[in-house]
Amino acid sequence: MGSKNEIVYIVDDDPIIRDALSSLLRASGKDVRLFGSGIEFLALKRDDIAACLILDLKMPGMNGLDVQKVISEQVSIPIIFITGRGDIPSTVKAMKGGAVDFLTKPVDETVLLAAVDQALQKDRLARLEALEHAELLSRYRSLTPREREVLPLLVKGMLNKQAAAELQITEYTVQIHRGKIMRKMKADSFAALVKMATNLSLEQSLAPSRDH
Structure with missing residues (x-):
């Protein structure tokens, strides 16, 4: 079923195609917005909800690949390309650009609905x-500067005494910081803390630099 918190955008310069796709999607419970050109869609201030875009490949002026390029430089949205004829180079370029699917007109209704569901799920x-x-x-930003120094050392596998030596503080102080870090990061285990640090790329980008 569709959701009022999700939108399917359709961009196609052919009003007959737009209306046919719109009728199909609305009949399946989807909320739909229609546009006759890529420029018209790109000028839209999009709602902050899950969405996907059905985008015609061949359009006068700004074609589908042009629209995809502009979108990729902004907020991402899953794209389903449709085209009136097979075009392998364009298909490859579209898929490399992150398109969810590439369908040929006349579009099979079942295939299109499945592609839309997949795109919305992805978003x-x-x-x-x-x-x-x-x-x-x-949570990470709630840590004190010293706690941010301790954290990457711990997730690298250093023992408390090793981290203490690195930072020139006592082992007991490291233990105190470790407990506060676990609490502030809401980590129920050290393994969970390591996973969080990995997700934040702590060792690479967030770890404090040291000169010694």
Whole structure:
């Protein structure tokens, strides 16, 4: 079933195609928005909800691949390309650009509905992961500067005494920091903490640099 919290955008310069696709999707419970050109779609201030885009490949002016390129530089959205004729080079370029599917007109209704469901699911998961990452980053930013120094050393596998020597503090102080880090990061195990650090790429980008 469709959801009022999801939108399927359709961009096609042919009004007959737009209406046919819209009728099919609305009949399956989808919320649909129609556009006659890529420029018209790109000018839209999109709602902050899960969505996917059905995009015509061949359009006058800005074609589908042009639209895909602009979108890739902004907020991502799963794209399903449709075209009136097979075009292998364009298909390859579209898929390399991250397209979910590439369908040839006349589009099989069952195939299209399945592709839309897959695209919406992909966007739901991407949005969920983005929210989870933002929450994780918020937890990391709640750490003190010293705790941020201790954390990457621990997840590298250093013992408390090794981390203490590295930072020139006592082993007991490292133990205190470790407990606070676990609590602030909401990690129920050290393995969970390591996974969080990996997701944040702590060892590479967030680890504090040291001169010794």
